[in-house]
Amino acid sequence: MAQSREWTRLSGEHRALIEEFQANESVAVGALAQRLGLRIKVANLGPGNSGQISRNADGGYIIKVNRFEAKERQRFTIAHEIAHFLLHRDIIDASPEGIRDTVLYRSGAPENIEYQANRLAADILMPRGSVERRLGELGGRVSEGVIEVLAQDFKVSKGAMEIRLQNVAA
Ligand SMILES: [Zn+2]
Structure with a gap:
């Protein structure tokens, strides 16, 4: 079974890092995000929003995840935002809000960006x-x-x- 196009677009370094975490069936996405230099905050994002990734004033990136959603759902959201970080950094950087995802993983960015992030999130998890x-x-x-x-x-x-x-x- 071939990997997704998004997976093959990643650098060898990023693929190797993710594979390290995939030694466990339950991938520790929070720890993976940290290894990528990302901060994670469980936050009140308001109804209808699942997650967000944006750039801080200090140049680092932060993932916010909706505190009211189920743990499994939060894990998928974190993987989805990691995917945006790896694939769509230019879009994140283009707005102070970064990318903010609704519960349907729609962000206002072009649809195909969201499909890409979902496919890579599935490959990660x-x-x-x-x-x-x-x-x-x-x-x-x-x-x-x-x-x-x-x-x-x-x-x-x-x-x-x-x-x-x-x-x-x-
Ligand atoms: Zn998204």
């Missing part, structure tokens, strides 16, 4: 090789129960895992 291997251990057939087990293993929502499995199975 649910690497295809690991999902395929774990699926094989569970018998290789996708069912409600298997989706639930895999979602727990990778600490993602069932919805996110279901989408990933559609790609893996295809």
